[in-house]
Amino acid sequence: MILNDDERAGLWLGRVWRADVGPCVVTLRDGRLYDITQAAAPTVRDVLELDDPAAHVYTATGEDIGAVEDFAATGGAGDQARFLAPCDLQAVKACGVTFARSMVERVIEEQAAGDPDKAAGIRAKVSEIIGDSLDRIEAGSEQAAQVKSELIRLGMWSQYLEVGIGPDAEVFSKAQPLSAVGWGADVGLHPVSNWNNPEPEIVLAVDSRGRILGATLGNDVNLRDVEGRSALLLGKAKDNNASCAIGPMIRLFDDGFSLDDVRRAELDMRIEGADGYMLDGASSMKEISRDPADLVAQTIGRHHQYPDGLVLFLGTLFAPTEDRDTPGQGFTHKTGDVVTISCAGLGALRNTVRLSTECPEWTFGAAALMRNLAGRKLL
Template identity: 70%
Template sequence: MTDSFGTGTFVGRVWRPDVEGPSLVTVRQGQLVDITAKGTPTMRDLLELEDPAAYARSAPGEILAPVSAVMAAAEPRARSEVHLLAPCDLQAIKACGVTFARSMTERVIEERAAGDATRAEGIRERLTAIIGDSLRNLKAGSSEAARVKAALIEEGVWSQYLEVGIGPDAEVFTKAQPLSSVGWGAAVGLHPISRWNNPEPEIVLAVASDGRVKGATLGNDVNLRDVEGRSALLLGKAKDNNASCSIGPFIRLFDETYSIDDVREADLDLLIEGPDGFRLEGASTMREISRDPLDLVSQTIGRHHQYPDGLMLFMGTLFAPVEDRGEPGQGFTHKVDDLVTISSPALGSLVNRVQLSTDCPPWTFGTASLMRNLAKRGLI
């Protein structure tokens, strides 16, 4: 699946075998153009500019290949070919959880099922009978939310997930380490201990070190429902594994064609195509998020917490699949070789094939490797 990227300012990163390292690229008239330079050797440096979109449009560069050629096949690329990487590099990778009412209810179900998928449907029915749609239009942290919280405690259904879902403080956690995210076309990984899991299609904000949002992209915050369901203290094990974070294909920079208001109105589509012929389609909209994106940014970065290299911030997901894939009552879970496509009209499509984390290419190119490569190329 390919996208034209004809409107807007898109920037990303590719692996260049001829320099044995990554380069910054922008999309111009359907071509990937290398704009790596001494002043902007990393995506971190580009996003720290006052107007990165203006720079990306005017910077001199080298045409590498048509976008369509690089995105011709949604499969992992050999290091001998130019291929897309995650569009971020030195930024911290942070994520917000439980920001949508529908998925919030599913987190409560995971917790009460203790990670056992066979118990989920019965708990879902009981919880829906009590909560219904009462959480859907609540503004997190509002006085109305406080009253609902009191009522739920009285009903005996209060949960730590409801606390971060409608309480004053958002859940913000570290999803992955800088440079560890995979990009478009790469394999995305599941920890082999998981038997109940799903993709999480999300919009990801690109945030500079001063807290200003410079653009947005797509992400898959892979979710191990059984692992986190056993204990919230296993969140790190559930979320941060080899290849378990996918971001891309490009960051769309804020300019006259695209802004935070477009993020607030964005729609996302999800398509899962299984090797067994299984097909699942889903959709979500940022219009149903319970916290404004800029509120989530301010809860993540500020005087209380600095990120000198900026951050990528996952916004949370509305998607929580409950459709049975196999035995009745088992719900959805991934199979190896599932093809996952997350798309949004303004941001393109992020495509990854599911593998076990132990079978995905190991992460070996870290910060030290990047610095040595840039130095060798005379860029720092």
């Protein structure tokens, strides 16, 4: 189910593709989607830039275009009705290494140089040295600096530990504006990768002034072997055709849902393989090493402006170590895997794994959006 009954009572902002129309801004009322695209706010970006986006969405008149299940029935492609990622002109940014457990896995990737055959032995060595000593460390604290000194002495310091417990967060560009896919779409793996995994995350919606206005779910698809060979390959590991999924919709903050709910959120994830394989994972925001507000402040401010706002992936605790096929190699995707990420209050995001070269090509960019809106007399 894309949203349960309790979640449907929230204040939602999203995007869908309507056949013979194009991308539309929608909200959810009584289980039905309403097209609230209008000249005053024809994009999600424009809605979020209003002084009171929640009030606008709550009061906006719109056209009933069908039940939410109608648009969740298929990922669709071309001119087929479907959910789109709920962001449009915003930059798509992501934070990495924000949880201690996944941070250790990044160290393992680096030590293994992207070779999954070496992962098990290195994991045992790293765990022996580090153990659970990082679990309660506040990033950038004096205690973190002491741990850093000890790890350097042991020859185990890593660039991933630097951004994991050092003063500066890792913030990178995950995808280009309008390139993210939504509920039901195929998500893509670069065909060079043989060691990869999903990353279930909460994604914040932030306007150009740095206001955190709502949250949604995301899958920050990750190529462990590519990034493990060199951190300088982060762009190749992260930004590929259909490699970023966001959805189902942005839940705007109001009296019933706030940033504190994000801080307490528990994410669940299930991977269902076409071969019958199944893996359940989880990510608890209670264990994040940096507060979400701090991650936003490190991303946008006087040092860096985003005139169209941004959406920000907050990182994940999920670190798949369970062997899928070969002993010692841990988990890796197979094409046809169905990944469902869910979180109470934010619904569920479901996508099917393909190669990026097999996913529909991204062709509808900013120029196409502007021409579409102009043709509908919305600009």
